[in-house]
Amino acid sequence: MGLKAPGIITFLIAIILTVTVLIMKFFDAKIPFLENREFWVLLFSHFLLILGCLTRGL
Incomplete structure (x- = not known):
């Protein structure tokens, strides 16, 4: 593959x-939807990037 x-x-x-x-994280910005979910957003971001490398057309 x-x-x-x-x-x-x-x-x-x-x-x-x-x-x-x-x-x-570093500047203490408050974004209501993402607040207290930094780890999961970062994990999703990297998973999306990996998925984009593995599949065609994404």
Whole structure:
């Protein structure tokens, strides 16, 4: 099974979620929907990126 680069939309969503979690963690930003769920959002972001590398067209 070969790996391929994820689509640009998948990559951007993963990067935006990761940067958002880092801003919340290091600068104490409060985002109501994501508050107290930083770990799960970061895990979802990385899972999305891995899924984008494994599947075609994502």
